[in-house]
Amino acid sequence: xxxxxxxxxxxxxxxxxxxxxxxxxxxxxxxxxxxxxxxxxxxxxxxxxxxxxxxxxxxxxxxxxxxxxxxxxxxxxxxxxxxxxxxxxxxxxxxxxxxxxxxxxxxxx
Amino acid sequence: xxxxxxxxxxxxxxxxxxxxxxxxxxxxxxxxxxxxxxxxxxxxxxxxxxxxxxxxxxxxxxxxxxxxxxxxxxxxxxxxxxxxxxxxxxxxxxxxxxxxxxxxxxxxxxxxxxxxxxxxxx
Numbered sequence: 001x002x003x004x005x006x007x008x009x010x011x012x013x014x015x016x017x018x019x020x021x022x023x024x025x026x027x028x029x030x031x032x033x034x035x036x037x038x039x040x041x042x043x044x045x046x047x048x049x050x051x052x053x054x055x056x057x058x059x060x061x062x063x064x065x066x067x068x069x070x071x072x073x074x075x076x077x078x079x080x081x082x083x084x085x086x087x088x089x090x091x092x093x094x095x096x097x098x099x100x101x102x103x104x105x106x107x108x109x
Numbered sequence: 110x111x112x113x114x115x116x117x118x119x120x121x122x123x124x125x126x127x128x129x130x131x132x133x134x135x136x137x138x139x140x141x142x143x144x145x146x147x148x149x150x151x152x153x154x155x156x157x158x159x160x161x162x163x164x165x166x167x168x169x170x171x172x173x174x175x176x177x178x179x180x181x182x183x184x185x186x187x188x189x190x191x192x193x194x195x196x197x198x199x200x201x202x203x204x205x206x207x208x209x210x211x212x213x214x215x216x217x218x219x220x221x222x223x224x225x226x227x228x229x230x231x
Contacts, residue, residue: 035217044221098156
């Protein structure tokens with residue numbers, strides 16, 4: 001069981017806005033940066049958001065991240081079929097270990 | 110262009126050992142921390158270990174502490190993971206990943222390799 005808690009699934013129709021939550025504690029999300037990754041079927045993960053809300057070059061501005069207290073969220077606006085993937089949050093813990101959320105499978109209906 | 114190419118995966122019996130390698134190119138290897146992340150079949154991502162750019166600091170998940178050893182050879186631009194006392198639950202695709210700073214703690218990977226499959230079975 002992951003220490004970072006994500007909903008196992010999420011869904012939306014093309015053009016909609018969806019959000020994926022990631023809940024942690026004061027020792028991880030509460031005191032460290034949050035990262036978000038996208039994993040398309042059969043491929044390696046790709047960095048989507050770093051340092052809570054920063055987008056690497058090449059990531060569309062449809063993807064945005066936020067953090068408040070011990071929780072974080074990934075928002076995807078203007079949903080597209082190619083956004084169908086697994087999404088993971090990650091953060092370091094003050095115990096000097098890194099944590100991943102259990103992952104959220106996003107379905108575009 | 111950052112490239113990370115893992116090798117060394119395969120089938121090993123429970124209790125056996127395996128050493129994974131990750132050849133890095135496209136960046137100044139010694140300036141960045143590196144990590145290993147694994148994914149069991151059909152499951153989510155699990156962080157395994159991380160090492161600072163100099164190699165002086167290492168970190169491990171509790172599930173592998175005392176069995177796995179992370180190391181790097183900055184002269185060869187190569188990251189390693191020595192895995193001993195392997196168990197069935199270690200079966201997974203192992204990804205090599207680059208971190209965005211020389212310090213391993215506090216940052217998440219920014220680039221990932223394609224992974225190498227390790228299967229622990231008799």
